[in-house]
Structure formats: C-alpha cells, structure tokens
Amino acid sequence: MRIGELSRRTGVPVPTIKYYVREGLLPAGRLTSPNQASYDDAHERRLRLIRALLEVGGLKVAAVAAVLAAIDDPGRSVHKVLGAATDRIVPRYGDSAQDEELEAAREEVSELIGRRGWRVDHDNPAAEALAGALAALEGVGHGEFTGLLDDYADAAEQVAGVDIAYVGRWAGRDDVVERAVIGTVLGDAVFASLRRLAHVDVSARAFGDEGGRPAD
Incomplete structure (x- = not known):
C-alpha cells in the first residue's frame, strides 16, 4: 500500500507518518520508484503500536x-x-x-x-x-x-x-x-x-x- 492508504487505515496524517520514519520509530517503506514507497501490514501494526504508546x-x-x-x-x-x-x-x-x-x-x-x-x-x-x-x-x-x-x-x-x-x-x-x-x-x-x-x-x-x- 502507499502512504496515503496507510494514513487512511490508521487515521495518522501523512506528515506524521513521515515524521515517525525520520525519527526511526517506523521503518521506511520499500521504494518502488524514486518518489514512491510501498508499505505493508507490518507497517500498519507498528504504526498502531506507536500511536497507542503515545496517546494512551x-x-x-x-x-x-x-x-x-x-x-x-x-x-x-x-x-x-x-x-x-x-x-x-x-x-x-x-x-x-x-x-x-x-x-x-x-x-x-x-x-x-x-x-x-x-x-x-x-x-x-x-x-x-x-x-x-x-x-x-x-x-x-x-x-x-x-x-x-x-x-x-x-x-x-x-x-x-x-x-x-x-x-x-x-x-x-x-x-x-x-x-x-x-x-x-x-x-x-x-x-x-x-x-x-x-x-x-x-x-x-x-x-x-x-x-x-x-x-x-
């Protein structure tokens, strides 16, 4: 999935996802082109864990x-x-x-x-x-x-x-x-x-x- 879909699935804004990647909390997606990356279920699971640890x-x-x-x-x-x-x-x-x-x-x-x-x-x-x-x-x-x-x-x-x-x-x-x-x-x-x-x-x-x- 692309970052937009990852954002829709988790409710986490795209800029926030990119911030988590920069901070090393979330692994970077797999590059499919110079400007595109692909994310999977493992990214979604880790992102939900990050939000739970932060918010709850x-x-x-x-x-x-x-x-x-x-x-x-x-x-x-x-x-x-x-x-x-x-x-x-x-x-x-x-x-x-x-x-x-x-x-x-x-x-x-x-x-x-x-x-x-x-x-x-x-x-x-x-x-x-x-x-x-x-x-x-x-x-x-x-x-x-x-x-x-x-x-x-x-x-x-x-x-x-x-x-x-x-x-x-x-x-x-x-x-x-x-x-x-x-x-x-x-x-x-x-x-x-x-x-x-x-x-x-x-x-x-x-x-x-x-x-x-x-x-x-």
Whole structure:
C-alpha cells in the first residue's frame, strides 16, 4: 500500500507518518520508484503500536523510540524488554537524598520488597516512584497509608500474574515481546480506569450515594 492508504487505515496524517520514519520509530517503506514507497501490514501494526504508546500510554517520542528499539533487539529477553518499557513509564524525581521523608519512604519500600520476596532491584525506578508517592502522602499528613502497602502488593501480584499469563499465550518472540510492552504500558491505563470505576461503586455502597448505582 502507499502512504496515503496507510494514513487512511490508521487515521495518522501523512506528515506524521513521515515524521515517525525520520525519527526511526517506523521503518521506511520499500521504494518502488524514486518518489514512491510501498508499505505493508507490518507497517500498519507498528504504526498502531506507536500511536497507542503515545496517546494512551502517555510516552514521549524519545521513550517510544527506546521501547521500540528494545522490542526489535533479538538479543534482549522478554524480561529485559519489559524492564525497558517499565523504566520509561514510571515517574522520575529529582535528587532529594537529604529529604528525610523520602529517605524513610525508600526504606519502607526496601523492606516491602524484602518482605514480599520480590526479585526486584531496590534501585528500580518503580521502587523510587513508590517511595516518592509515599513521601508525598507523609507530607500531606497521610503517612499511615504505608500500613496498606501489603494489601496493595497482594492486588498488584494478582494483576501482574494476569498480565504475564496473557503474554504467555503466544509462542513467537515478537508477539510475546510486543504484548508484554502493550500489557505494561496500556495495562496501566486499563487498570487505573477499572480502579476508578470500582471506587465509584464501593463509595456508593459504603456511603449510601445512589447516584452511581443502577436503579432497582
């Protein structure tokens, strides 16, 4: 197919497709003449993945490029690619090594990792992100939230198990790797939305608000 048809199929404007090619996110089409290139289903699939990572996953172009490079590297295991994707979507915090609340939160997270027996490096970006969130909770007077960490960890382990089981349905490396990334990046958006829907329901049941409940 030509670039115009690729644009129509995916809803991505032609100039944007050309930009993705220049940035190395999308492979160039096969030249059929000096001014024409042909694209195939693989280009369409990759383009849809790029848009999903950008629009739903909220990644920046540079982060998408890094994730796609990991996907395309046959020397990387699925575990390593998944780590590369995760590292790109967790928030980063500035150098706050002297912040007592943050230091205490880091220790809390380290103890959680040890207590759960998780095979995770203690300097993992997700661990730092969790510490930052706990420090912020402490800063606004909700430090007791740390008492819920194991309950949240129980739920997180269950969700992670579902994620990995989904990935394991496919045998080919390319399919496994791509679905691992999709499950990591887009799965966050799915789970966050489900959690908010559940909040509405549980709140209505707990506090007697009929507004969010179906009529009898």
